[in-house]
Amino acid sequence: MLEKFNEYAKRVVDKIDAYIYNVVRGEPETLYDAALHLIRAGGKRLRPIIVLAVAETLGADLEKALPFAAAVEIVHNFTLIHDDIIDEDEMRRGVPTVHKLWGQAIAITAGDLLYAKAFTALSKAVEVGVSVDRVVKAMEYLARACSTIAEGQAMDILFEDREDVSLDEYLVMVYKKTGALFEASAVLGGLVVTDDEPILKTLEAFGRNLGIAFQIKDDILGLVGKEEVIGKPVYSDIREGKKTVLVVYALQRLDQEKRERLLSILGKKSASREELEEAANLIISTGALDFAYRLAREYAEKARAALYRLPDKETRRVLEDLVDYVLVRDR
Amino acid sequence: MLEKFNEYAKRVVDKIDAYIYNVVRGEPETLYDAALHLIRAGGKRLRPIIVLAVAETLGADLEKALPFAAAVEIVHNFTLIHDDIIDEDEMRRGVPTVHKLWGQAIAITAGDLLYAKAFTALSKAVEVGVSVDRVVKAMEYLARACSTIAEGQAMDILFEDREDVSLDEYLVMVYKKTGALFEASAVLGGLVVTDDEPILKTLEAFGRNLGIAFQIKDDILGLVGKEEVIGKPVYSDIREGKKTVLVVYALQRLDQEKRERLLSILGKKSASREELEEAANLIISTGALDFAYRLAREYAEKARAALYRLPDKETRRVLEDLVDYVLVRDR
Numbered sequence: 001m002l003e004k005f006n007e008y009a010k011r012v013v014d015k016i017d018a019y020i021y022n023v024v025r026g027e028p029e030t031l032y033d034a035a036l037h038l039i040r041a042g043g044k045r046l047r048p049i050i051v052l053a054v055a056e057t058l059g060a061d062l063e064k065a066l067p068f069a070a071a072v073e074i075v076h077n078f079t080l081i082h083d084d085i086i087d088e089d090e091m092r093r094g095v096p097t098v099h100k101l102w103g104q105a106i107a108i109t110a111g112d113l114l115y116a117k118a119f120t121a122l123s124k125a126v127e128v129g130v131s132v133d134r135v136v137k138a139m140e141y142l143a144r145a146c147s148t149i150a151e152g153q154a155m156d157i158l159f160e161d162r163e164d165v166s167l168d169e170y171l172v173m174v175y176k177k178t179g180a181l182f183e184a185s186a187v188l189g190g191l192v193v194t195d196d197e198p199i200l201k202t203l204e205a206f207g208r209n210l211g212i213a214f215q216i217k218d219d220i221l222g223l224v225g226k227e228e229v230i231g232k233p234v235y236s237d238i239r240e241g242k243k244t245v246l247v248v249y250a251l252q253r254l255d256q257e258k259r260e261r262l263l264s265i266l267g268k269k270s271a272s273r274e275e276l277e278e279a280a281n282l283i284i285s286t287g288a289l290d291f292a293y294r295l296a297r298e299y300a301e302k303a304r305a306a307l308y309r310l311p312d313k314e315t316r317r318v319l320e321d322l323v324d325y326v327l328v329r330d331r
Numbered sequence: 332m333l334e335k336f337n338e339y340a341k342r343v344v345d346k347i348d349a350y351i352y353n354v355v356r357g358e359p360e361t362l363y364d365a366a367l368h369l370i371r372a373g374g375k376r377l378r379p380i381i382v383l384a385v386a387e388t389l390g391a392d393l394e395k396a397l398p399f400a401a402a403v404e405i406v407h408n409f410t411l412i413h414d415d416i417i418d419e420d421e422m423r424r425g426v427p428t429v430h431k432l433w434g435q436a437i438a439i440t441a442g443d444l445l446y447a448k449a450f451t452a453l454s455k456a457v458e459v460g461v462s463v464d465r466v467v468k469a470m471e472y473l474a475r476a477c478s479t480i481a482e483g484q485a486m487d488i489l490f491e492d493r494e495d496v497s498l499d500e501y502l503v504m505v506y507k508k509t510g511a512l513f514e515a516s517a518v519l520g521g522l523v524v525t526d527d528e529p530i531l532k533t534l535e536a537f538g539r540n541l542g543i544a545f546q547i548k549d550d551i552l553g554l555v556g557k558e559e560v561i562g563k564p565v566y567s568d569i570r571e572g573k574k575t576v577l578v579v580y581a582l583q584r585l586d587q588e589k590r591e592r593l594l595s596i597l598g599k600k601s602a603s604r605e606e607l608e609e610a611a612n613l614i615i616s617t618g619a620l621d622f623a624y625r626l627a628r629e630y631a632e633k634a635r636a637a638l639y640r641l642p643d644k645e646t647r648r649v650l651e652d653l654v655d656y657v658l659v660r661d662r
Contacts, residue, residue, distance in 0.1 A: 026478070031485035082443060086436040105417040105488045108439060109481050112413060115446050116477030123471040132463045139470050140454040146447030147357070150440050154362035157436045 001328075004314070005321035009049060012062065016048045019070040023121045024114065034102045034110035035117075038077050041093040042231075046214075046322065047072040047185040053322075054189025054203060056315040067125040068138060068188040071118045075142065076181060078114035079149055081107055086157065087240055094231035118142070125192070134191045141191070145184035152176025159243040160267055163251065170248045174215040175208060182211030199310075206306035206319070213299035214326045219244035220292050221331065223280055229331045235276040241267020245295065246288040253286035300327050332659075335645070336652035340380060343393065347379045350401040354452045355445065365433040365441035366448075369408050372424040373562075377545075377653065378403040378516040384653075385520025385534060387646040398456040399469060399519040402449045406473065407512060409445035410480055412438055417488065418571055425562035449473070456523070465522045472522070476515035483507025490574040491598055494582065501579045505546040506539060513542030530641075537637035537650070544630035545657045550575035551623050552662065554611055560662045566607040572598020576626065577619040584617040631658050 020039060026032055048069035055065035083089070084097040085107055091097065099107035122142060125135050155173040159165050186207030190200050221230055222237040223246055237244050247266065251259060265271050265279040304323045310316050351370060357363055379400035386396035414420070415428040416438055422428065430438035453473060456466050486504040490496050517538030521531050552561055553568040554577055568575050578597065582590060596602050596610040635654045641647050 026482060028482065028485050028489060030489060031482060082439050086439060106485060108413050108417060109484045109488065112442075112446070112484070113478055113481035115443070116474050116481060119450060119470055119474035120478065123467060123474060126467055132467050135467050136454055136457055136463050136470075139450055139467075143447050143450035143454060147444055147451065150444035150447060151357060151359065151362060153440045153443070154359050154437060157440065158359060158361060 002321050002325055004317040005049075005325055008053060008315070008318040009045065012049060012052050013045050015062070015066060016045055016052075016069055016073060019066045019121070020073060023070060023124070024074065024117050030102065031106065031110055031113060034098050034106050035077075035081075035113050037095070037098050037101065037110075038080055038093060039073075041095045043073075043077075043093060045073060047076050047181060050182065050185040050207065050210075050319070050322070051189040051192075053315045053318040054186050054310075055192040057310050057313045057319070058190060058193040058199070059311075060193045064125075064128050064130060065189060065192045067121050067123075067128065067130075068192060071121040071138075071142060072181060072185045072188060074114050074118040074121060075146060075149075078111045078118065079153070079181075081111040081114070083153070085111075086153070087236070089232065089236060091232045094228075115146070130192055134195055137195060138188050138191045141187055142184055145180045148176045148180035152178070152180065156242070160241040162243070163263060165243040165248050165251075167245070167248055170243060170245055171212065173243075174212055174245075178215035178218070179208045179211030182214065183207035186210075202306050202309045206303050209299045209303035209306065210323060210326060213296045213303060213323075216245050216292055216296040216299065217326055217329065219246055220289060220296070221329075223283065224289065225330065231331065235280060238266060238276050238279050239269060239271055245292045246283050249288040249291050250283040250286045253288075254282060258282055258285075296327060300324075333652045333656055335648040336380075336656055339384060339646070339649040340376065343380060343383050344376050346393070346397060347376055347383075347400055347404060350397045350452070351404060354401060354455070355405065355448050361433065362437060362441055362444060365429050365437050366408075366412075366444050368426070368429050368432065368441075369411055369424060370404070372426045374404075374408075374424060376404060378407050378512060381513065381516040381538065381541075381650070381653070382520040382523075384646045384649040385517050385641075386523040388641050388644045388650070389521060389524040389530070390642075391524045395456075395459045395461060396520060396523045398452050398454075398459065398461075399523060402452040402469075402473060403512060403516045403519060405445050405449040405452060406477060406480075409442045409449065410484070410512075412442040412445070414484070416442075417484070418567075420563065420567060422563045425559075446477070461523055465526055468526060469519050469522045472518055473515055476511045479507045479511040483509070483511065487573070491572040493574070494594060496574040496579050496582075498576070498579055501574060501576055502543065504574075505543055505576075509546035509549070510539045510542030513545065514538035517541075533637050533640045537634050540630045540634035540637065541654060541657060544627045544634060544654075547576050547623055547627040547630065548657055548660065550577055551620060551627070552660075554614065555620065556661065562662065566611060569597060569607050569610050570600060570602055576623045577614050580619040580622050581614040581617045584619075585613060589613055589616075627658060631655075 051069040051072055052065050081098045084092055085099045089097055090100050122139055126132055152173055156177055183204050186203035187200055190203045225234055227234050262279055262282045265275045300323050307319050382400040382403055383396050412429045415423055416430045416435055420428055421431050453470055457463055483504050487508055514535050517534035518531055521534045556565055558565050593610055593613045596606045631654050638650050
């Protein structure tokens with residue numbers, strides 16, 4: 001299982017990283033170290049792998065797709081740095097977060113630097129032969145995705161103060177916060193080769209649904225994942241009062257008393273381990289995990305259905321594996 | 332004096348603002364209110380005016396230059412929001428800063444949103460007939476400027492902990508932090524019409540030198556400006572330990588004892604009004620103001636010299652006025 005994906009990742013990850021390191025270079029060293037910290041610490045490179053596998057499936061050479069691949073990974077890492085400041089998270093990918101190591105001022109600035117570098121990477125596609133028309137389209141698409149991510153981030157923040165977030169609102173939020181960049185990754189992979197609207201729409205459906213499935217699975221891992229595997233403290237979603245799919249579901253199902261109890265722990269920064277476990281158990285008691293698994297599978301199947309409309313190539317199998325991976329992953 | 336500039340500003344500012352409001356629109360409302368807060372509060376729109384006046388001087392229609400003009404003003408406002416968080420400033424343009432009103436999480440995100448919107452504005456230049464080649468060049472140039480700004484911001488932060496910043500280092504920092512966006516504004520104005528290298532180099536020289544002069548004048552206003560005119564507390568540079576040109580100069584001129592005294596107040600968050608005034612007087616006693624005025628004038632004259640290589644049009648006078656304005660402004 002996941003053979004094609006693992007093989008492909010092995011083949012391309014060093015190229016992606018080399019491209020990123022070549023673009024994200026400069027002075028002062030402190031700033032660049034901070035900007036590259038999480039990239040160096042690991043990460044799965046899912047988004048650039050989507051760009052590359054989509055582009056290859058549609059007939060492009062790998063090299064031609066690298067600038068767009070680097071761009072989406074750089075954007076992803078920029079959002080992680082700013083998210084960690086916003087959520088006051090101290091660990092990510094098994095290492096201290098950027099603001100923990102360099103302070104908030106440098107961390108904000110390092111995120112801003114990466115944002116700029118993403119568009120620099122994008123512009124380099126011209127040098128490897130992507131048509132300028134499609135580079136401008138890619139810029140427009142990536143910029144819109146970045147606005148959408150900011151909107152999703154804001155919804156996530158504002159939801160912390162609300163007790164009545166509906167499943168529909170949750171789904172809009174995760175589409176924006178997570179789905180939009182997966183969507184952009186798939187579409188940018190397409191734009192390396194074509195601007196055929198039906199193909200781009202298919203890619204959009206693939207990326208969007210995959211991204212939503214990914215985030216739902218992320219919510220699940222936040223509740224039942226192993227700390228040493230996911231690289232950050234479990235239950236941090238509860239401590240931060242995040243309206244995950246599990247919390248949204250549980251708040252609708254619990255009786256008045258248990259609901260009040262759960263609400264009293266959600267977002268309590270000083271919550272003890274016992275309280276966090278109590279909250280987790282209240283959530284689990286509603287069958288929220290089962291609901292979330294089914295929901296994630298539903299979106300993953302939509303993503304898979306979109307894939308079947310692409311040419312039947314080796315690299316398409318990589319993307320099919322990726323759909324499975326999103327569901328089975330433990331980190 | 333400044334007649335041409337004032338007339339021109341009157342003619343174009345509403346168009347710039349309308350363009351920005353059209354691009355920066357969406358939900359959640361809270362996020363967009365935060366993002367637009369400083370734009371609504373005022374500002375001089377110097378950077379977009381440079382874009383427009385340069386483009387018109389080179390023969391473009393105003394409408395064709397509006398997307399690039401909006402882009403640089405949006406970038407400027409994004410940097411203000413993040414700068415205010417970093418410097419913990421509470422007032423700007425006579426109103427509370429974004430993080431004071433909406434909190435840090437929304438403020439970081441509002442800045443990120445504007446960043447994305449700048450590139451969205453840029454991409455719209457295609458719709459008004461700017462060639463895609465030059466739009467890609469503009470993206471590349473603006474992205475590089477944004478990286479440069481982040482580098483300058485990081486230098487500014489790192490300088491706070493240093494006592495031996497040289498004038499040369501200061502000049503690199505202000506070029507990066509402030510000069511780069513003025514430079515990009517002038518070059519983007521050029522790219523509306525042409526990609527002739529000598530013209531773009533001339534515009535670069537104009538923008539870069541103007542920007543450096545602007546920042547030196549800003550340092551001066553931070554020491555001797557009137558609070559109710561500049562819209563923020565005077566002496567905040569001293570409280571934050573900023574290595575302004577005045578501080579750099581003074582630290583090189585003061586005797587050991589006075590130097591130690593100045594250093595003991597620089598960056599002291601709890602400094603009293605008396606201490607801040609004492610520090611200001613120590614700085615002034617070295618002749619730093621006179622030195623800074625001369626330095627600002629020197630850069631302004633370089634900017635003016637570059638202008639004389641552009642076609643002799645009405646709109647060039649606007650830019651000439653702007654050089655004067657940078658020197659005489661009191662806010």
